[in-house]
Amino acid sequence: MASPLHEQVRAGLRGLGFDEVRFAALPDADVGAGLGAWLDAGHHADMAWMERTREKRADPTQVLPGARSIILLGVNYWMPDVARASAAGAGAGASASPELRDDIRAEAGARATRGAAAETARAVPTDLSAGLGRTAADGTPRWARYALHADYHDTIRTGLVEAGRLLERLAGIGSEDYRYYVDTGPVLERGWAARSGLGFTGKNAMLISRTHGNWLFLASILTRLALPADPPIRRRPPPPSPAEAGAHAGLLCGKCTRCLDACPTQAFPSPGVVDSRRCVSYHTIENKGIIPRALRRGIGDRVYGCDTCLEVCPWNRFAQEGRRMLLSVRHDLRELTLAELLALTPERFAAVFRGTAVKRLKLSGLLRNSCIVAGNSGDPAHLPALQSLAQHPLAVVRAHAVWAVFRLGGGAALAAARAAETDPLVLAEYAAEESREEAD
Ligand code: B12
Ligand code: SF4
Ligand code: SF4
Numbered sequence: 001m002a003s004p005l006h007e008q009v010r011a012g013l014r015g016l017g018f019d020e021v022r023f024a025a026l027p028d029a030d031v032g033a034g035l036g037a038w039l040d041a042g043h044h045a046d047m048a049w050m051e052r053t054r055e056k057r058a059d060p061t062q063v064l065p066g067a068r069s070i071i072l073l074g075v076n077y078w079m080p081d082v083a084r085a086s087a088a089g090a091g092a093g094a095s096a097s098p099e100l101r102d103d104i105r106a107e108a109g110a111r112a113t114r115g116a117a118a119e120t121a122r123a124v125p126t127d128l129s130a131g132l133g134r135t136a137a138d139g140t141p142r143w144a145r146y147a148l149h150a151d152y153h154d155t156i157r158t159g160l161v162e163a164g165r166l167l168e169r170l171a172g173i174g175s176e177d178y179r180y181y182v183d184t185g186p187v188l189e190r191g192w193a194a195r196s197g198l199g200f201t202g203k204n205a206m207l208i209s210r211t212h213g214n215w216l217f218l219a220s221i222l223t224r225l226a227l228p229a230d231p232p233i234r235r236r237p238p239p240p241s242p243a244e245a246g247a248h249a250g251l252l253c254g255k256c257t258r259c260l261d262a263c264p265t266q267a268f269p270s271p272g273v274v275d276s277r278r279c280v281s282y283h284t285i286e287n288k289g290i291i292p293r294a295l296r297r298g299i300g301d302r303v304y305g306c307d308t309c310l311e312v313c314p315w316n317r318f319a320q321e322g323r324r325m326l327l328s329v330r331h332d333l334r335e336l337t338l339a340e341l342l343a344l345t346p347e348r349f350a351a352v353f354r355g356t357a358v359k360r361l362k363l364s365g366l367l368r369n370s371c372i373v374a375g376n377s378g379d380p381a382h383l384p385a386l387q388s389l390a391q392h393p394l395a396v397v398r399a400h401a402v403w404a405v406f407r408l409g410g411g412a413a414l415a416a417a418r419a420a421e422t423d424p425l426v427l428a429e430y431a432a433e434e435s436r437e438e439a440d
Contacts, residue, residue: 201249
């Protein structure tokens with residue numbers, strides 16, 4: 001007997017390369033309940049596009065009128081070979097709380113029954129302090145793992161195009177009956193993924209899978225097709241009030257707080273809630289201007305994005321190297337040294353970062369971030385490059401280069417650059433450094 005339509009869809013989508021395929025029913029006001037409070041609190045920083053699409057984000061039927069289901073797709077991107085040995089990480093060690101240990105043991109037990117435990121439950125590093133303020137011994141800065149691929153928006157979109165054709169073929173619907181997104185659409189991908197049982201929302205706000213840990217890209221397909229909803233991992237009573245954006249967070253976290261404690265810039269006002277204004281990921285990727293001085297130390301050696309609240313999570317012990325059918329790895333990026341980044345020209349930037357998510361940051365953003373990492377490196381060998389960047393045509397680069405030069409004790413060499421400076425943002429950096437020196 002032929003399997004039901006929804007199982008044919010699930011199997012077909014898995015065959016296309018999606019590692020997780022789950023369904024949720026629309027509408028469901030509970031999923032978007034916390035978004036308004038998050039936006040009202042200003043946690044989206046300067047991401048005005050989130051505010052503009054507030055209503056659509058809270059209700060997918062405003063994105064695709066008549067939509068009855070949402071298909072949640074997960075693409076595992078965990079790769080042991082790109083893990084920096086010194087990266088902050090933690091296993092489900094002695095400090096995991098009893099309930100969390102129970103949940104992790106239960107998962108390990110379930111895996112043993114499925115015959116997969118021994119090879120998948122792995123130990124990960126436990127030194128949380130390593131690598132937070134310095135570049136690695138080999139001079140390479142730290143990248144968010146997701147950046148070390150060809151742009152996932154492009155590669156996953158290719159899979160989504162195929163997914164649409166599959167739906168048309170299996171269910172007899174037209175292309176107007178579905179819409180797909182990866183990351184950039186007005187869809188609360190994590191909330192829907194949690195609703196569909198693809199994983200749970202951790203205190204780090206991530207959608208954590210019991211199979212893949214934190215290392216999943218999410219994508220979604222809104223469709224007018226009615227698909228039977230998959231159950232969430234565990235039902236919880238609705239949050240006491242919509243203002244409690246993080247009320248769903250931490251379902252399988254127990255008393256663990258590793259992610260909250262490890263955040264280098266204290267970006268969690270409460271569990272499950274990220275204030276982008278303090279988040280390294282926001283500032284190194286989304287913020288196109290000046291990064292607040294108070295946060296620069298916390299950026300440490302992170303040149304693009306931040307995985308710290310992901311890396312420390314004990315649920316990662318189940319992560320396995322993905323099939324990567326929808327991904328294309330760029331190992332070469334991991335090899336770039338900080339000195340090479342500081343010396344990037346427009347031509348080399350275009351050649352190296354073509355087809356990656358980093359290209360959207362533009363050369364100026366990457367130079368800005370590299371200046372901060374250099375300032376945090378404690379390595380005066382970077383001074384000549386930084387002194388030259390303090391005369392870069394773009395003020396945003398000059399401002400961060402000035403900061404870094406002073407951090408490395410080379411401020412006196414900037415007298416001529418300072419005398420020629422006219423931009424108020426860069427002059428503010430000089431003024432802040434001079435008053436700091438006076439205070440010392
Ligand atoms: C804006 C954004 C950011 C912002 C803000 C982050 C934030 N915490 O919201 C910044 C730039 C800081 C950011 C950083 C990162 N991001 Co981002 N980001 C997004 C984006 C575009 C929107 C997120 C959003 O709507 N936030 C608003 C808040 C209110 O929503 P929320 O955290 O999702 O929480 C709601 C729901 O989850 C719901 N909910 C939670 N649990 C449950 C459970 C149930 C049952 C229900 C009903 C509801 C529910 O309650 C909340 C309120 O409604 C999504 C893509 C997308 N379209 O969804 C990617 C996305 C969330 N980012 C992603 C990634 C990978 C990252 C980084 C790891 C990148 C990096 N390495 O630097 C960091 C991680 C930071 C962190 N700990 O959150 C992935 C996350 C994948 C995953 N497994 O969770 C996404 C889904 C992109 C993708 N398609 O893969 N990001
Ligand atoms: S991504 Fe980094 S800075 Fe942002 S909340 Fe997580 S640990 Fe904190
Ligand atoms: S590290 Fe954070 S998300 Fe992971 S189990 Fe602990 S509290 Fe939950």
